[in-house]
Amino acid sequence: MSIDFDIVAQATPALLQGLKVTATVSMVGIPLGILAGTVAAYMADSASRPLRMLALGYVELVRNIPFLILVYLSFFGLPKLGLLVSAFGIAIGATAFYTGGYFCEILRAALRSVPRGQVRAALSLGMTGWQVQRHVVVPQIFGFLIPPSVSLTIMMFKDSAVFSVMSLPELTYQSNLMTADTFAYLEVLTTTALIYWGCSAVFDAFGHAMETRVRRWSHR
């Protein structure tokens, strides 16, 4: 079997066009999810029982329902409820929903790494809850947050391939269109995989660089 580089050259522009959509979904959806996950994490550790149950229920949903089923449920189900959301909107929403559940777990583990005594000491010094977070807790947890957050970002970036099932013109969908046109599965799919791999590698390298920077700050 030989590789037809003409097809690779022909397919690459369309695939890069798809990468733009994939990247947009990730760049909007993942930060939104981190925001949601932060809220959920503080809810999960709050004094209010209903808030705790809500946050823990959310995490369990994300942990135990496949991404594909969530996408199907939103894409086919929402119109039946009279909610017309575009495939792009669903992609952003599903990415944010999923990222949030996982980030909540990551943040809770990181928050637990700060000894309770420090928080009590800061409170007894007269700091407000917000000040305790701002000056005592948050500066210490970056080192714990970065590695799992980078893994989560890469995971969600890769999971966006699932959005091809709702004909969102992202990377995998473009790849499916090209293979349906040319039947050049080897060339098109390999190029697609290489594009994903390259992006993941860049994220990974970026994460390592951040980790090294953050580690310089910690004196422990």
Add this chain to the structure above:
Amino acid sequence: MIDWLTADSALMPFFDGLIEGAGNTLLSSGAAFAIGLALGVVVLALRVAGGPLGRVAVIVYVSAMRGTPLLVQLLIAYYVLPSLLGISISPLAAGVLALALNTTAYVSEILRAALSTIPAGQTAAARALGMRPWQCWLHVLLPQMFHRALPPLTNEFTVLLKASSLLSLIAVSELATVARNATLQSDLPLQVFAATAAVYFLMLWCASTISRSVERRFARLLPNVH
């Protein structure tokens, strides 16, 4: 408004299919995980004892598996691999193979992390006692590695079980396939996918509960040797 009563009668065949679909999902992810465990040990052995070439090969393999979407890996296994090897394989075989090769990469990394927590002195001591390298692996390293790796390994199984829903996209008949077909026939996507999500939830929740109790059992059975 959704009419749940009409939904009920139209969905009877779907509810029967759900159980079969769930069984297929469990079977395919169980098979893939078993293969992944065995291959994970082989890949780890290549990484630590395969010389520089083996080490680089494993690093590239793990990076490729972790850097590309499982869906793309499944498409490659389904469309590219058969023509590349000049054989024809069923969608199920292609799907299980891709899942297994994917989980192999994660398993080998989990085992490597577990191996790194075992003091090197133990290997040296075993060798000094006259054990051959394979005996040292079999009697000293592997039991401790699996003991330490049990929590992340069971977690990896639940991740795999969850991800196996993607097999429906390469024409393997499993739970997500049953749901998609039922939606096309009944036009009741909310009910169908909500029920499917519930079945997945139940399976995954049981899997993590069982794994937690196995962990506790295991922790009691084996003294924690450091």
